[in-house]
Amino acid sequence: MSSSVSDAVNGGISFWYADDGLPAAREPLAGDASADVVIVGGGYTGLWTAYYLKQAVPFLRITVLEQKFCGYGASGRNGGWLYNGIAGRDRYAKLHGHEAAVRLQQAMNDTVDEVIRVVEAEGFDAGIHKGGVLEVARTPAQLARLKEFHARELAYGEKDRELYDARQTAERIRVADAVGSTWTPHGARVHPVKLVKGLAAAVEALGVTIHELTPVTEIRPKHAVTPYGTVRAPYVLRCTEGFTANLKGQHRTWLPMNSSMIATEPLTDEQWESVGWDGRETLGDMAHAYMYAQRTADGRIALGGRGVPYRFGSRTDNDGRTQPETIEALRDILVGFFPSLAGVRVEHAWSGVLGVPRDWCATVTLDRTSGLGWAGGYVGSGVATANLAARTLRDLVQIDSGQGVRTELTELPWVGHKVRKWEPEPLRWLGVHGLYAAYRAADRRESATPSAESSRAARVADRIAGRH
Numbered sequence: 001m002s003s004s005v006s007d008a009v010n011g012g013i014s015f016w017y018a019d020d021g022l023p024a025a026r027e028p029l030a031g032d033a034s035a036d037v038v039i040v041g042g043g044y045t046g047l048w049t050a051y052y053l054k055q056a057v058p059f060l061r062i063t064v065l066e067q068k069f070c071g072y073g074a075s076g077r078n079g080g081w082l083y084n085g086i087a088g089r090d091r092y093a094k095l096h097g098h099e100a101a102v103r104l105q106q107a108m109n110d111t112v113d114e115v116i117r118v119v120e121a122e123g124f125d126a127g128i129h130k131g132g133v134l135e136v137a138r139t140p141a142q143l144a145r146l147k148e149f150h151a152r153e154l155a156y157g158e159k160d161r162e163l164y165d166a167r168q169t170a171e172r173i174r175v176a177d178a179v180g181s182t183w184t185p186h187g188a189r190v191h192p193v194k195l196v197k198g199l200a201a202a203v204e205a206l207g208v209t210i211h212e213l214t215p216v217t218e219i220r221p222k223h224a225v226t227p228y229g230t231v232r233a234p235y236v237l238r239c240t241e242g243f244t245a246n247l248k249g250q251h252r253t254w255l256p257m258n259s260s261m262i263a264t265e266p267l268t269d270e271q272w273e274s275v276g277w278d279g280r281e282t283l284g285d286m287a288h289a290y291m292y293a294q295r296t297a298d299g300r301i302a303l304g305g306r307g308v309p310y311r312f313g314s315r316t317d318n319d320g321r322t323q324p325e326t327i328e329a330l331r332d333i334l335v336g337f338f339p340s341l342a343g344v345r346v347e348h349a350w351s352g353v354l355g356v357p358r359d360w361c362a363t364v365t366l367d368r369t370s371g372l373g374w375a376g377g378y379v380g381s382g383v384a385t386a387n388l389a390a391r392t393l394r395d396l397v398q399i400d401s402g403q404g405v406r407t408e409l410t411e412l413p414w415v416g417h418k419v420r421k422w423e424p425e426p427l428r429w430l431g432v433h434g435l436y437a438a439y440r441a442a443d444r445r446e447s448a449t450p451s452a453e454s455s456r457a458a459r460v461a462d463r464i465a466g467r468h
């Protein structure tokens with residue numbers, strides 16, 4: 001392993017916790033209990049849902065059950081892109097028409113501002129900087145995809161998106177070999193852990209009960225079962241995303257996919273001078289095995305990408321530990337983007353899981369006969385989407401309990417979407433590993449050719465994955 005990564009902290013949940021401190025756990029459930037709504041999972045989805053429901057109906061008794069502590073999952077480990085992407089939009093356009101997908105996109109654009117609004121209203125610091133999202137192309141094939149992507153986003157109603165050539169891109173961020181980029185204002189950098197901690201505190205202050213260190217082993221209509229007792233409630237909302245496979249009966253619902261990140265030491269002023277990035281946009285690329293990055297509030301680069309994509313049997317987590325090869329691979333991406341940072345130390349590396357449905361479409365649902373609800377399958381775009389899902393779950397619960405009517409949110413095309421389950425093992429493991437090997441090979445091939453055409457291997461992989 002290269003010297004610049006060999007002493008990196010590996011795991012420990014995430015760099016964000018090393019930076020902001022691990023929280024003291026709240027009291028576990030102490031026996032059978034009842035509530036009006038029980039929410040399983042204390043990430044962004046569960047906490048935002050508790051927040052909006054309690055605000056809408058202050059007398060509701062809401063209980064959140066969290067297996068470890070709020071923010072233990074992806075919500076405490078992500079890249080901090082609070083942005084307007086939502087998994088599955090193009091498929092929803094095919095299923096429900098273009099206009100429905102435009103409404104979904106508009107709702108996502110608004111969601112970025114809604115999160116910022118609430119953080120300001122609640123008065124906590126979440127390290128937010130709204131600098132938009134810059135996505136760069138570094139090969140001719142990536143540039144062709146970038147232009148297609150840019151045109152598609154405009155067609156979904158984004159009037160304020162801009163397309164940059166190589167020179168304009170370099171004026172923002174000096175990425176080696178960048179031949180173009182696209183920028184949208186609908187994105188902000190956040191500190192994921194500050195956001196989830198602030199949110200949990202706001203939810204508790206509203207009067208919601210949060211039990212931590214309380215794993216739910218089974219969800220049944222009107223029941224959330226834990227080793228310490230069962231909570232009964234007319235509504236049970238499953239907000240467990242990448243961990244869903246661990247619940248009884250949910251093994252093949254959403255595939256837990258790994259994503260891994262590194263954080264560098266703080267860069268010096270000269271190093272920032274060489275990189276640019278004054279606008280603090282979140283930064284991504286158009287590779288098939290794409291990367292995502294942010295300039296952190298304390299002057300580091302946090303950068304992520306695909307780790308070992310998936311562990312056999314949908315096993316999910318070991319407190320964020322990451323394979324050494326993945327740390328090296330992410331460092332190589334960093335140095336490929338910014339050769340002047342070749343000597344920069346990687347201080348921390350970690351991984352987390354996100355939930356991938358068989359058709360790669362995020363969903364939010366309340367089944368009115370059983371009172372069971374769920375939201376997730378966000379693939380890699382859940383920081384903002386979880387907020388939209390939560391406001392939608394609030395409206396669905398209110399309609400069902402006779403306290404509300406249909407709203408713009410409940411009519412969005414991702415509401416109530418059904419998808420088939422994943423294949424059993426070993427097909428699942430073979431499929432996902434084959435897929436990512438194909439994406440990596442496609443990126444290598446595209447880097448080595450002047451052709452603007454996307455590699456055939458990647459197109460075939462997309463079709464097999466059910467992404468297009």
Ligand SMILES: Cc1cc2nc3c(=O)[nH]c(=O)nc-3n(C[C@H](O)[C@H](O)[C@H](O)COP(=O)(O)OP(=O)(O)OC[C@H]3O[C@@H](n4cnc5c(N)ncnc54)[C@H](O)[C@@H]3O)c2cc1C
Pocket residue numbers: 040041042043044045046065066067068069070071072073074075076077078079080081082083214215216217239240241242243244246247258259260261292304351352353354375376378379380381382383384385386
């Ligand atoms: C490394 C990484 C980088 C990412 N980067 C971005 C990004 O930059 N932008 C973006 O939009 N998205 C990103 N994502 C995705 C995003 O973080 C997630 O989609 C989002 O945080 C999901 O929130 P959630 O509350 O649904 O799930 P989680 O945050 O995973 O929360 C689920 C919670 O449920 C708890 N839980 C699970 N099972 C049980 C059970 N049986 N009983 C009780 N509790 C349970 C877990 O402990 C966890 O706290 C990233 C994800 C990862 C892993």
